[in-house]
Amino acid sequence: MKRYLLAALLAGVGATSVMAEDGYRLWLRYDRVESRETRSDYRGAVEAIVVQTPTGEASPTIDALKAELARGLDGLIGRDPTVHLVAGETRDDLGADGYALTNVTVDGDDAVRITANSDAGALYGAFALLRKMQLRESLDALDEVSVPKIDRRLLNHWDNLNRFVERGYAGFSLWEWNYLPDILSPRYTDYARALASVGLNGTVVTNVNANALVLTPEYLTKVKALADVFRPWGIRIYLTARFSAPMEIGGLETADPLDPAVQAWWDAKVAEIYEHIPDFGGFLVKANSEGQPGPWEYGRDHADGANLLAKPLAAAGRDGIVMWRAFVYAFEDTTDRVKQAYNQFVPLDGKFADNVLVQIKNGPLDFMPREAFSPLFGATPQTNQMVELQITQEYLGASIQLAYLGTMWEEVLDQDTYVAGEGSTIGKVVDGSLFNHPVSAIAGVANTGDDRNWTGHPLAQANWYAYGRLAWDHELGARDIATEWTGLTFDADEEASTQIVDLLMGSRETVVNYSMPLGLHHIMERGHHYGPGPWVTGGRADWTSPYYHQADEVGLGANRIASGTNAIEQYAPELQEQWGQLANVPDELLLWFHHVPWDYEMRSGRTLWNELALRYQQGVDEVRAMRATWADLRGGIDEERWDAVRQRLALQEKDAIEWRDACLLYFQQFSQRPLPEGVEAPAYDLQHYIDVDRRFFPGHPGDY
Amino acid sequence: MKRYLLAALLAGVGATSVMAEDGYRLWLRYDRVESRETRSDYRGAVEAIVVQTPTGEASPTIDALKAELARGLDGLIGRDPTVHLVAGETRDDLGADGYALTNVTVDGDDAVRITANSDAGALYGAFALLRKMQLRESLDALDEVSVPKIDRRLLNHWDNLNRFVERGYAGFSLWEWNYLPDILSPRYTDYARALASVGLNGTVVTNVNANALVLTPEYLTKVKALADVFRPWGIRIYLTARFSAPMEIGGLETADPLDPAVQAWWDAKVAEIYEHIPDFGGFLVKANSEGQPGPWEYGRDHADGANLLAKPLAAAGRDGIVMWRAFVYAFEDTTDRVKQAYNQFVPLDGKFADNVLVQIKNGPLDFMPREAFSPLFGATPQTNQMVELQITQEYLGASIQLAYLGTMWEEVLDQDTYVAGEGSTIGKVVDGSLFNHPVSAIAGVANTGDDRNWTGHPLAQANWYAYGRLAWDHELGARDIATEWTGLTFDADEEASTQIVDLLMGSRETVVNYSMPLGLHHIMERGHHYGPGPWVTGGRADWTSPYYHQADEVGLGANRIASGTNAIEQYAPELQEQWGQLANVPDELLLWFHHVPWDYEMRSGRTLWNELALRYQQGVDEVRAMRATWADLRGGIDEERWDAVRQRLALQEKDAIEWRDACLLYFQQFSQRPLPEGVEAPAYDLQHYIDVDRRFFPGHPGDY
The missing domain is CATH 3.90.1330.10 (Alpha-glucuronidase, C-terminal domain)
Structure with missing residues (x-):
């Protein structure tokens, strides 16, 4: 009946063909709340919306927040919201990006107050409020505080400058480099909205198999144009740095990280980038891995390489970081491939600059449907570590096969490493709490492309969503996230919703x-x-x-026990006991270790x-x-x-x-x-x- | 006011974000007729729709016709049409694809009758009826007969199998080969609708710089899947044939057109194609041109090459044709490049099989912003000739610059060649009337891609539209077509529409x-x-x-007069007089000839x-x-x-x-x-x- 009514209404305005649910709107559909009673409740609850930040001042992010609330409330309940900006004290419990939602009254009217310590926090609060309404949750007695556990919540795009996406299965790259900076696709804004809606706050727009061209003046102008679109939505832009860039576009004879001319080149390049992009987030580097150039060519190590880039970023004082990938293995090295990253990086512990994070894939091999976790997690307590998850389904059926990855990531993030005793989960390594690191980050390799529905498989949107939600709070449950996403994405009744959630939940194990x-x-x-x-x-x-x-x-x-490659020795004794014994090892990891x-x-x-x-x-x-x-x-x-x-x-x-x-x-x-x-x-x-x-x-x- | 009303209505159903005019709907928008009076008139005029064909029987094409009428009338006037199929005599004045629109009554109700000799003709009539309503033309006293002057009205896609579009500026190829035949994008249907709506009836889906892979069994399965989607809309599929395919995928040592094994290979390949695609339209071939293989490698000529492919097509008796491109020039040949095609093809007149057409670019060079027409037109009276126009703006600013090409094509098609006396226009050469050829064709190199709006530049849709309309009737005026397109594409008042049309009309000359x-x-x-x-x-x-x-x-x-390359000698005496004399030559061609x-x-x-x-x-x-x-x-x-x-x-x-x-x-x-x-x-x-x-x-x- 609801569907019919909608179709009838739309027929009257001739919009039937456009109303097709092509997936473009993702989880931000904002369709009208069907129950008159709920609509009425919501209208009553949000007669006004109060946004309280330390400054109480307008900004491009506050404008974005207002635009999103206007779009959302117009769609959901047909109301143009009244937003009041007020100044309030900084709240210690909200961190940099957290928010609180509470009920207040304004001039006698019921209102919802979004409290945050930053404009970005307020924006996340606005999306949370809209999400509640999309999910038909009550807005009475609001008392929600939500603070992200991880500072940098990033997408990694393996997008080449020619728009081919490595391991991408949803069309071509979203970034129309040929047309930047002059032509700005409206899609860039919708991309930024999608990221902000789940609390992601950064994006590496270029492939880890990097092209130095992106660091040329011509390309930095293009990158700036993207950064300007993303900034109001709280999204900082990051770039991959090709280690040999000083030679390829800088005219130097070497890229040796200890060569002063090389250091000077990167110093100048970082300064140039900041001129274009004042809030540039930093670099992601794949070095000495699968043919990518790196410090080894000059007899230097990964710390030398990472610190080369980290130095000018730190000197600029703008929170720039280097994410240095641990996905390093060499065919000349006859050691079991899954042992090599650990062997390389453990000896370097303590040598990396404070603004370097070592970016570690969840497993020691390469995003298999299931593998044991990387033993490098927690093994370098003096080094910032972050996790790299793969949202795109390189090994799980591309965008053809259904594999909801929330369950896999839950498995990974909840995994106990035992490195500092029981409860040393990967989540706690990554959020910095286990070893009290002041900077934390998480990366997900994007499954997005220019397919109309962004992700190729309509249900693969759930993976993008789940990654974002887990990046915000790695303790969320995979089923809860799937339920939330299904509620936002479809107009399904409870039975159908449960069927979809069940389908999602079992899908990865099926693959x-x-x-x-x-x-x-x-x-x-x-x-x-x-x-x-x-x-x-x-x-x-x-x-x-x-x-x-x-x-x-x-x-x-x-055979990865003592009689074989002994990769098992890289894990804590508790895990050696569990996994190293044929009698104890769970079926799921049997042939991984034995x-x-x-x-x-x-x-x-x-x-x-x-x-x-x-x-x-x-x-x-x-x-x-x-x-x-x-x-x-x-x-x-x-x-x-x-x-x-x-x-x-x-x-x-x-x-x-x-x-x-x-x-x-x-x-x-x-x-x-x-x-x-x-x-x-x-x-x-x-x-x-x-x-x-x-x-x-x-x-x-x-x-x- | 109208806009506001629309927005308000839509706000109620929460569809604002989707209603964005992103150009996807092209000229088939079918938005509600805003005037209550006109709506009422239209509703009265189409109480029923009568479709009269020789059989009066249902078919997939009739189903497509009904679906389009349902979509259109629902959008325009909120009515679900009643369609009556009736059998009637064949009408000589309608040819194969023409239609007539008249008013009739059915059980006392006013109705419109679409009369045609084929289901495709009826489909074109249905689109014409919808176009009239989109343009707010009266449906009273209908008396319209429209018959295409050219039989094969084709798009040529320069689309590679990896989805890169050569000279394409609207994203990547529409054909998702990797996902065919299993995954069918809904866009394939909308593409076919767009073609049918302007009367196009064929499409060459692969690049003239051809890849033999498309002729493998695996790919033919994919091509079949596309053909099955297109067929109900009257669209036949054609393929480019790489001349060396018998060697590359057939395992032969040669591709010599006179070698019996080669002939046998093509015979079998054509039979195999027909098994997959019973209405396969034929081949387009670029041979011995810019590195493409061809008959010259074996000391044979273009007629030998074309006839090799034409033979099995003719033998199958399914109207298959070979379109053999005249875009042939050799760097070894020091003759002025613009003279070479004429020199090559004129001596071959009479040697080509009846189902071969020589496909000639409008100019003798290569789709310049302006060039003199190709002197080959009309120069081989015993040979079927067709024209190749370039819709994609290779030399006219890609999808950045505005260049409405209707004016250019009007100039070309109305150009008098004088080959059979005054009035020997290129249009008459191409439609076959000048030399009474029984088969005629026209090709336009597509400007489409997977950009949401199909053509990159929103106004470049006008070129796709104009090509289609001119392919149907090369005597239509460029301004009339621009006016029609603007009316279909925008909700603009008369003043704004005139501004847009004026802009279009001057734009090519500006470039x-x-x-x-x-x-x-x-x-x-x-x-x-x-x-x-x-x-x-x-x-x-x-x-x-x-x-x-x-x-x-x-x-x-x-210098192309006698003191120079003397290219002028390839034109009729009347044109030599006009263009060969400095005193007579128009400014526009001055530096082309002098x-x-x-x-x-x-x-x-x-x-x-x-x-x-x-x-x-x-x-x-x-x-x-x-x-x-x-x-x-x-x-x-x-x-x-x-x-x-x-x-x-x-x-x-x-x-x-x-x-x-x-x-x-x-x-x-x-x-x-x-x-x-x-x-x-x-x-x-x-x-x-x-x-x-x-x-x-x-x-x-x-x-x-």
């Missing part, structure tokens, strides 16, 4: 099941990383699959081979169940997004079957055992799967 | 004035073709600027140098006037598109100034004469303009 169950990892197709490739060999060993799965006639899995005989008896009572085969089958079955759920949901949400998801789930089932069949046929060469009952027979032989021309796959970057 | 006036050509920057480059030298001569402008101490311009002394006295009484300088200045002044007009229009159209155009016009002024200053400073080296009064002094010296790093320009393809 694990049909692709890399039981701790398997890095057995995907080379290059585009979409689809199975347990047979991938050739080239450097640590880019092949057998390096990781170690399948042989005896069994399967990477090479296990095919007939090993699992907790289920099944052999490893049978368990493995049944997990693959389970993954396929779960996708089928997801498809059935989604078919049920037809009519429960809008048709356009429903159909987009339907198409993707259909392809996901094909993909899951291919993963299952290809991997089981491949491993069967070693196990020499039949598939257990309950596992469907593959439709083709192994060679068929090996021969599939993967140039035509959805995840392929299209560089042919 | 000519500030970039290449008086018949200058090919003096743009190399590579991206955006901005001035009269100094461009190096590499093959016919890709340099001096080859064309021939500036020296004596004067300026290409090398003219700097002090030559022009019709204006000025010297060539002064005239040239003042034309450049005039171009700048005209852009400034356009900006002033546009500033005036604020509020007269929606803010979003107004602002997008405002930004582009501001950049266009900068560009125009650069063109003027760079070209005048460059030519001044030769003329050694001062700038006349009224021409602004350049801000920099020549070297500054030469040194500008054009990697950062809007028109740059971004391949760094």
Whole structure:
């Protein structure tokens, strides 16, 4: 009935075709509150809105806040809000970016007061207020205080200047460099709104595989144009720094971090950047990693490299930071790849400048569907550490397969490292509280692109949202976030909402099941990383699959205990006890740490081979169940997004079957055992799967 | 008032953010008719709609027609139309695709009848009816018959399989090959609707610089998925054929067109294509041109090459055609480049199969802002000829600069070739009437991409529209089309509409004035073709600027009369008389045909140098006037598109100034004469303009 009414109303103004739910509005839809009673309640509660900051003064951020409230309240309850700016004392409990929401009266009218110590804090409060109304929460007896646990809450865009997005599956880069600074897409503002709405406050707009061109005067003018759009929304801009930039665009003969001319070049470059962008956030650097230049070329270490850039940033006194990636491994190094970052960075503890943060991927390998956490977390107490999560689904099915990552990140952030005793979670390492670091940061590799719906898969918006919410508060629950996002994103009744949330919650484990169950990892197709490739060999060993799965006639899995690479020794004793013992290790990490005989008896009572085969089958079955759920949901949400998801789930089932069949046929060469009952027979032989021309796959970057 | 009302209504349903006029709807907006009286008239006139075809039967195209009428009438007048299908006699006056609109009554109700000989014709009639209502034309006393003059009305997409669009300035390719055939963007349907709405009936979805991959089984499955979406809208799909495909994907050692194995390969490939796409339209081929492979490698000629592909298409009996491009020139050939196509193709007249058309660019060089027409038109009476127009603005400012091309195409299509006496216009060559050819076609190189508004510049939609309308009827006037498009595209009052139409009508000549006036050509920057480059030298001569402008101490311009390259001899005597004589040649083609002394006295009484300088200045002044007009229009159209155009016009002024200053400073080296009064002094010296790093320009393809 509601839908019908809407359609009828819109037909009258001829807007039907535009009203399609194409996903562009993300979680900021602000559609009219359908219940007259609730609308009336809300109108009564926000006769006015009081914004209280230490200055009580107007600013571009306050203008943005007002614009968002006007947009939101107009949509939700058809009201143009009256906003009063008042000055009030600084509140210690709110930190720099926190906010409080309370009920007050203004001239006898009911009002909501947003209290904050900064304009950005007030902006977050405004978004929180709108979120409550979008979720139909009561505005009576408001008593909410929310303060982010982490200072720098960043997106990392792996966007090249030619608009190709590395590991991007949602179209091309949002940044139309060719048209900047003269042409400003309205989308830049909507991007900034989306970030601010979940409390993100920074963005690295260029790829870690960096192009020095972005540091040229021509490009800095373009970057400035973006920064000017983002600034009112509390978003600071950061850039990736190519370590060899002094040579490539500076005309120097060297990029040696200890060379005075190199230091002078970076000093001048930082000063030049600040001229364009007074609130420039700093640099992100991938150095001596996968072909990127770095300090090693000059016999220097990562601290030398990071401090080179950190020095002029610190000297400028504008809170500029360097985020130096720990994703470092060398093919010349025959050490187990997952041990190398720890080996490199632990000896450097204490050598990094105060405004350097070492940016560590959640796992020691590379964003696998599941891996053990990086043992580097907490292992360098004198060094600022931050976590890098991957929102884009490089190894989890691109924007075709459904994988809600809130559950994965919850697993990571709640993981106990035991480095300072029980309760030393990664969340506490990253928020700086464990070792009392004054600067903290978190990064998420963006899944955004210029697809109309921003993220390709309509439900992948949930990952962007969840990342933002966890960046704000890493103790939030994945289910709560999924529930919130679903409420904001769809007009679904309670039953349908629960179905969607359940679907999201199980989805990542489903991908694990049909692709890399039981701790398997890095057995995907080379290059585009979409689809199975347990047979991938050739080239450097640590880019092949057998390096990781170690399948042989005896069994399967990477031996990382003492009898093997002993990667386990990099973890706290408590974890060595849990994970290093075959009897204790959870099924999920079994083949990550152990090479296990095919007939090993699992907790289920099944052999490893049978368990493995049944997990693959389970993954396929779960996708089928997801498809059935989604078919049920037809009519429960809008048709356009429903159909987009339907198409993707259909392809996901094909993909899951291919993963299952290809991997089981491949491993069967070693196990020499039949598939257990309950596992469907593959439709083709192994060679068929090996021969599939993967140039035509959805995840392929299209560089042919 | 109307705007306010709309906003108020929409606020009530919370759709403000989506109602933004982002240009996605093109000229198919179907917004509510604002006048109650007109709405009432329309409702009365279309109580029913009768669709009369020879069969009177339902079909996917009839379903598309009904869907479009439902969408349109719902939007315009809030009515769900009643459509009656009736069978009627074939009407000779309507051809294959024409339609008639008349008033009839059905059970006493007023109705409009659409009569056609095909379902596609009926669909065009439905769009015509909707267009009338969008333009607020009366539906009383309907008596309209409209029949296209050309059979195949095609878009050519220079879209690579990796989604990069060669010479595309509106984002990336619409075709998401990686996601086909499983994921179908709703945009494919809207694309087909847009084409059908102006009567286009075919699309070549791949680049003329072709990739043989598109002919692989994997890709044909993807192409089929697109063809299935397009078919109900009367759109046939065509592909570019890489001449060496039998070697690249077929495993043959040769692509020699006279080799039986090669013929067999193409025979089988055509059969395979028809299995996927029963209404496949045929091939477009660029061969032996700019590095593309072709029959010359084997000592064969273009007719041999074209007939190789034409044979299996003809044998299948499904109206498949080969469009063989005449854009052929060789750097080994020292003949004036503009003469080479004529020299190549005239001797082949009579050798091409009946289902081959030679596709000729309007000019003999390459889509310059203005050039003389290609003398090949009409020069091969036994050969089917079609024209290729360029909708995308490769040499006219990409999607930054405003250049309505309706005026240029009108100039081209109305141009008299005199090949069969006076009145032998290019339009009549192309529609087949001049030499009674049974097959006719026209191609326009698309300016579309995945930008939200399809064409980058909001007003560049007018070029897509104008191309479509002229493809239907090449005798339509450019101003009438501009007026129609403006009426469909904006909610502007009469004064504002006239301002917009005037702006469009003058815009191409403005680009000519500030970039290449008086018949200058090919003096743009190399590579991206955006901005001035009269100094461009190096590499093959016919890709340099001096080859064309021939500036020296004596004067300026290409000598193409008898004392020079004698390109003029390829034209009819009447044109040799007009253009070959300095006294007769119009200013617009002066430097195309003549090398003219700097002090030559022009019709204006000025010297060539002064005239040239003042034309450049005039171009700048005209852009400034356009900006002033546009500033005036604020509020007269929606803010979003107004602002997008405002930004582009501001950049266009900068560009125009650069063109003027760079070209005048460059030519001044030769003329050694001062700038006349009224021409602004350049801000920099020549070297500054030469040194500008054009990697950062809007028109740059971004391949760094």
